[in-house]
Amino acid sequence: MALLSEKAPPGSNVGGSMQSSVTIRGWRARILRPAWRVLVYAMLVGGSAIYGFPFAWMVRSSFMSIDQFYEDPPPFFPIPPNWASYTEVWESGPIVSWIINSTIVTTFGVVVLTLVSAVVAFGFARTEYPIRDVLFLLVISTMMLPQHVTIIPKVIIFRDLRWLDTLLPLIVPMIGGSAFFIFILRQFFRTIPKELDDAAAIDGASPVRIMFTIIFPLSKPAIATVAVFSFIGNWNEFFEPFIYLNTPDRMTLAVGMRFFQAGMWEQPQLHLQMAIALISVAPILIAFFFAQKHFIRGITLTGIKG
Amino acid sequence: MRRTFWQQWNGILFAVPWLLQFVLFIVVPFAASFWLSLTDYRFRDFPNMIWFENYADLAGDEVFLKSIFNTLYYTVFHVPGVMIISFFIAILLNQKVNGMPLFRTLFYLPSVTAGVATIMLWLVILQPNGILNQALGLVGIPGPRWLTSTQWAMPSLIIMSFWTVGTTMILYLAGLQGIPQHLYEAASIDGAGHLRKLWHVTVPMMTPTIFLTLVLGIIGSWQVFTQALILTGGGPANATLFVLLYLYNKAFLIFQMGYASAIAWVLFVIILIFTLIQFIIARRWVYYEYDESG
Numbered sequence: 001m002a003l004l005s006e007k008a009p010p011g012s013n014v015g016g017s018m019q020s021s022v023t024i025r026g027w028r029a030r031i032l033r034p035a036w037r038v039l040v041y042a043m044l045v046g047g048s049a050i051y052g053f054p055f056a057w058m059v060r061s062s063f064m065s066i067d068q069f070y071e072d073p074p075p076f077f078p079i080p081p082n083w084a085s086y087t088e089v090w091e092s093g094p095i096v097s098w099i100i101n102s103t104i105v106t107t108f109g110v111v112v113l114t115l116v117s118a119v120v121a122f123g124f125a126r127t128e129y130p131i132r133d134v135l136f137l138l139v140i141s142t143m144m145l146p147q148h149v150t151i152i153p154k155v156i157i158f159r160d161l162r163w164l165d166t167l168l169p170l171i172v173p174m175i176g177g178s179a180f181f182i183f184i185l186r187q188f189f190r191t192i193p194k195e196l197d198d199a200a201a202i203d204g205a206s207p208v209r210i211m212f213t214i215i216f217p218l219s220k221p222a223i224a225t226v227a228v229f230s231f232i233g234n235w236n237e238f239f240e241p242f243i244y245l246n247t248p249d250r251m252t253l254a255v256g257m258r259f260f261q262a263g264m265w266e267q268p269q270l271h272l273q274m275a276i277a278l279i280s281v282a283p284i285l286i287a288f289f290f291a292q293k294h295f296i297r298g299i300t301l302t303g304i305k306g
Numbered sequence: 307m308r309r310t311f312w313q314q315w316n317g318i319l320f321a322v323p324w325l326l327q328f329v330l331f332i333v334v335p336f337a338a339s340f341w342l343s344l345t346d347y348r349f350r351d352f353p354n355m356i357w358f359e360n361y362a363d364l365a366g367d368e369v370f371l372k373s374i375f376n377t378l379y380y381t382v383f384h385v386p387g388v389m390i391i392s393f394f395i396a397i398l399l400n401q402k403v404n405g406m407p408l409f410r411t412l413f414y415l416p417s418v419t420a421g422v423a424t425i426m427l428w429l430v431i432l433q434p435n436g437i438l439n440q441a442l443g444l445v446g447i448p449g450p451r452w453l454t455s456t457q458w459a460m461p462s463l464i465i466m467s468f469w470t471v472g473t474t475m476i477l478y479l480a481g482l483q484g485i486p487q488h489l490y491e492a493a494s495i496d497g498a499g500h501l502r503k504l505w506h507v508t509v510p511m512m513t514p515t516i517f518l519t520l521v522l523g524i525i526g527s528w529q530v531f532t533q534a535l536i537l538t539g540g541g542p543a544n545a546t547l548f549v550l551l552y553l554y555n556k557a558f559l560i561f562q563m564g565y566a567s568a569i570a571w572v573l574f575v576i577i578l579i580f581t582l583i584q585f586i587i588a589r590r591w592v593y594y595e596y597d598e599s600g
Binding site: 043044055058069071072128142149177258268280281284293 | 324412433
């Protein structure tokens with residue numbers, strides 16, 4: 001009824017009840033909808049302000065001098081801004097080594113981890129053998145396994161291999177791919193019509209050929225999503241590098257950064273901490289803004305909706 | 307057509323890299339971890355079997371019990387808080403208004419950058435004379451000494467965790483977008499308003515996603531480490547000593563690796579039990595669409 005009444009022209013000869021429903025809808029359209037939109041915008045802007053504010057505060061705090069942090073109250077924005085934190089931070093620790101180490105690990109993460117995960121995922125999505133589904137269940141179940149349970153034996157193994165204090169314990173395990181990435185990619189590969197493989201197989205293409213010439217090219221958005229996740233995950237990774245790396249100039253950026261908190265000074269150097277924090281967050285912000293659509297799309301791709 | 311043995315099994319080659327990694331870096335350490343938990347291993351000497359002594363010691367270790375309590379305290383506030391806030395934001399981000407990609411990005415950003423850098427930022431925000439206490443002062447509330455107060459250190463970590471809700475939020479957003487539009491249309495025809503649609507269509511259809519985030523959220527809170535290490539180091543007076551931080555202290559500061567392995571196994575069993583209980587309870591409240599049609 002309500003749907004019909006909308007179509008009735010205002011002056012037409014319709015029953016009284018219909019007439020009132022027209023006016024209610026009109027009132028809704030004129031007052032409620034715009035009011036709702038204003039409310040939605042207000043909440044979006046307010047919420048973004050709250051969630052974005054800490055980043056602004058990071059920038060502000062990196063321009064403070066150390067003494068300004070302990071004024072009461074500290075300045076809302078330091079005038080003049082103290083650019084010295086950015087020069088001082090480079091001189092205060094082996095930052096270049098940290099950035100190089102993080103870049104090495106992250107590069108392996110983006111290239112090797114993504115590629116291996118895609119190959120393994122292809123096997124689960126596109127080949128058939130008797131225990132395939134059991135194996136896949138095993139992959140998924142490792143996602144539930146807390147990595148920390150295995151950390152102590154891993155340290156012992158890497159000690160005996162003489163890999164501690166090198167990047168090897170972070171890079172070598174990547175040869176197996178990541179369970180989460182395998183899961184995402186397998187879900188995506190399964191959405192590609194099987195007829196494409198069959199046609200190629202009839203033409204004599206091997207599974208490896210099908211993988212590289214059909215499935216991977218058609219899955220660029222999903223693979224890009226995984227690569228971006230891998231970039232961010234490896235750049236931010238703290239727990240394992242923190243355990244494995246001890247010598248300052250062999251650390252990754254995430255681990256080395258802690259020196260400005262607890263390292264060589266009597267009190268925490270908050271301004272240096274904020275400067276290095278901003279330096280370390282910058283690549284992620286850049287990657288995120290360039291690859292933004294891959295995130296939102298990527299999660300939808302996983303089909304986790306249930 | 308009969309396939310040869312090779313044709314039948316060659317697909318498994320694609321899984322070999324993962325299997326190799328699974329055996330070397332998961333199965334072997336996992337088994338070794340249990341064996342270590344039955345020894346007095348201290349990283350140098352050869353381990354002696356002491357069987358379940360570590361576990362017996364753990365049961366009477368007050369610091370360990372405190373760390374379990376702390377982790378539960380965190381879980382009870384962190385998990386529901388994150389779920390409610392994410393749900394609200396996801397509904398907001400699912401509205402059809404202009405500029406939405408920008409807003410989605412802004413709400414997701416803290417989760418993308420989550421790490422040592424943004425955790426250190428909270429040292430500044432939570433300073434006794436910091437911006438949060440200044441803001442509270444404006445509305446007449448005297449702010450506590452957040453990170454150095456036994457009473458407020460844990461709430462500080464919980465409040466900070468509400469800033470990184472992005473992953474849960476994105477999962478909810480994907481869930482919301484997966485709800486068939488015709489259900490809302492049918493509800494409209496039946497005269498349901500916005501709130502009734504939310505409660506009778508959106509929430510039931512979202513239960514699988516809500517369940518997923520509940521399970522992941524609880525698993526995640528048992529693995530809190532970095533934020534406690536950096537902000538409080540477990541203090542003051544063990545007020546924010548999480549189980550994993552205690553494990554780290556035992557294993558890598560005083561090298562009681564056997565004892566720490568026992569902590570790891572208790573942690574593992576706790577997580578396993580919590581997850582299993584949730585899967586059992588889930589049958590009562592999680593709604594899967596295909597159950598109804600079957």
